[in-house]
Amino acid sequence: MYPKLVRDNIPDIIVNDNKTVIYRKAVDNKEYIEYLNKKLLEEVNEYLESNNIEELIDILEVVYSIANVNDISRVDLENDRKYKESIKGSFNSRLIVEEVK
Numbered sequence: 001m002y003p004k005l006v007r008d009n010i011p012d013i014i015v016n017d018n019k020t021v022i023y024r025k026a027v028d029n030k031e032y033i034e035y036l037n038k039k040l041l042e043e044v045n046e047y048l049e050s051n052n053i054e055e056l057i058d059i060l061e062v063v064y065s066i067a068n069v070n071d072i073s074r075v076d077l078e079n080d081r082k083y084k085e086s087i088k089g090s091f092n093s094r095l096i097v098e099e100v101k
Helices: 010-016 029-050 053-069 074-088
Strands: none
Touching: 029 053, 053 074
């Protein structure tokens, strides 16, 4: 379960709940990205188990953090998403490929 990456306010929330928390900051971008990737998998798995919209919000927050550490702004990320959508489309048509010959 631990160690794991948590949102910025979680240590304060734990303390306000009359508990003790020991935490540290990631030592460098390599470690931070490693924990972000683990967090992404955790949040995706939680979403797959629950189909809860709150988990999608957590996934999005992790994606934004990964983009940020790679010097990609939310605007650039969205622009790149729109560009890819313009070329390859979205998933709105619900197309399922059954076979390719």
